[in-house]
Amino acid sequence: DAKTTQPNSMESNEEEPVHLPCNHSTISGTDYIHWYRQLPSQGPEYVIHGLTSNVNNRMASLAIAEDRKSSTLILHRATLRDAAVYYCILRRGQGAQKLVFGQGTRLTINP
């Protein structure tokens, strides 16, 4: 499985945008980029995913570099409820493939 690299932790202020980076330099052409987040003592929650083009949904935006070797999860206006560990994961193809979690980025939101 291709590996992802994320900063261990990041901090931001409430109501400000947050940009969470992820490097995946060994990504293959069929790897989808997924983002999940995990709030304390809960199971992971799907945030967004993409293949080549930037993606937007009600939770966040995903900006994918042209060479696909990196991506950025954008929370447009962070709230205290966005404090969580954010995982960037590559998954091959569209089959029912397992997700391999790295260490993720622990996001702290200051009021």
Next chain:
Amino acid sequence: GAVVSQHPSWVICKSGTSVKIECRSLDFQATTMFWYRQFPKQSLMLMATSNEGSKATYEQGVEKDKFLINHASLTLSTLTVTSAHPEDSSFYICSAVRTASSYNEQFFGPGTRLTVL
């Protein structure tokens, strides 16, 4: 959205006993489910892949005789921790893949916290 439940949400047991954890997809069918384990301050570690009607596939280093997995229906998978010991204390999380989804979306349960005394 799709909902996955786990039961119990927490359990405390004595060393040497067995504990069964259920994972249910409440509003969709799931041919494939996954079981993860998470120790404090660590990431999720995949334990096994559970496929309905067939034997589970275990990740390297996970003892299949200790962690029994049964996926008897399209909405239920169970994980039984046999002869539990304190080192098995952990947060166990399941996920289910929505069969009808063209993308094979994966949804996670809320987790079960196991404490072995």
